Amino acid sequence: MSVAHRPSDEMLASFAAGQLDEGLAVVVAAHVEMDHVSWRRVQELQAVQGALLDAIEPVSMDAGPPHSRLVEPDKLGVDRASPGGEPGLPGVLRPYALGPWRPIGIRIALRRIEVPGAEARVFMLRAGPGIALPHHKHSGLEWTTILSGAYEHEYGRYAAGDFDEADSDSDHTPRVDPIEGCTCIVAMTGNVLLQGWLGRLLQPLVRL
């Protein structure tokens, strides 16, 4: 996989520090899982936190070590995240409930990802080869990680593993790859203003 578009260092730093809204974080995590450069970057930023922990002024604890709560330590592997989940989906989606694929137009389907407590709405979008996604504008953020296939807009071509960030200044019409189609995971804050006949058709269905 050759990834061309990545989140900024500042965004990865916010991700590594646990400061992102969980919906936005899930989309960043899907990218990090697919791209070894960003993965390594997150490891480095976690090492920054380790270094800060070493350098911090200690604050004495009110209570000592909780000896009464020391049960048998876990054996290797017991505490690992449970395997499973749907094949073909990013591992980082395993903790979340996914809705069914719902057609929202001709050769476009949407699948909700339930992220409790998130401000952003998160969903997967699957679009058939060659179609133009609805022309739209945002009032908030729209972060996307491409899971398979590709799309293209004025900032370039976005293929599997790429991360795409659009904000309220963006006004674009992604064109889906004519052969492969495109499946992506999207987190959105604020409202999306769909335009044109397709947009008006989709708006009530998508409730974005």
Place this chain on the structure above:
Amino acid sequence: MVAALALTVDGMRKAGAAAQGGRFVVLFDPNSLIAAIARSGDRAAFAALFDHFAPRVKGLLMRGGTPAELAEEVAQETLLAVWRKAALFDPAKASASTWIATIARNLRIDIARRETRSRLSQVYEILDEERPERPDETLSGAERDVRVRAAMTQLSADQYRVVELAFLEGFSHQDVAHRLAIPLGTVKSRLRLALSHLRGKLEDLR
């Protein structure tokens, strides 16, 4: 001959005195303490780790604006997790401090977002397990850790302060600007500069 014997005896007496005092000064070695917990549930090793790290986890969280009571709870739970997960610690992947800092981050999220049943800490754990295919990784996690520290010592005081605040919980870039009484744009440019400095240092060393 006598002198040599006397010296030896003297040496032995000194060593004996030191051993009786039980106060050999050794470097704090968290890796071997964690290994001792994993191997044999060593409670003395746990107490030593707790004494070192719990006040630091608490300090780091309080520096980020977490109330003392909550910081204490996260610190307690973090060290308990270190006890439970000791066998999962891999010194080749990251230093003990980095490992413990990520556990503290995850627990802080779990506890702060308890009522919404956040799953974000599971997402971080899955990412740590499922590393993407890496064609040419030559650096172990532990080496990366050492280099990040080296690079951080070369940040200017201003840059270090911005990095520190930007990594603490609950501080938006706007809050950092307020606390340091500098414009938001300056926070963003210092942070960007500091991060690109770290990136540059790490790439030089790669």
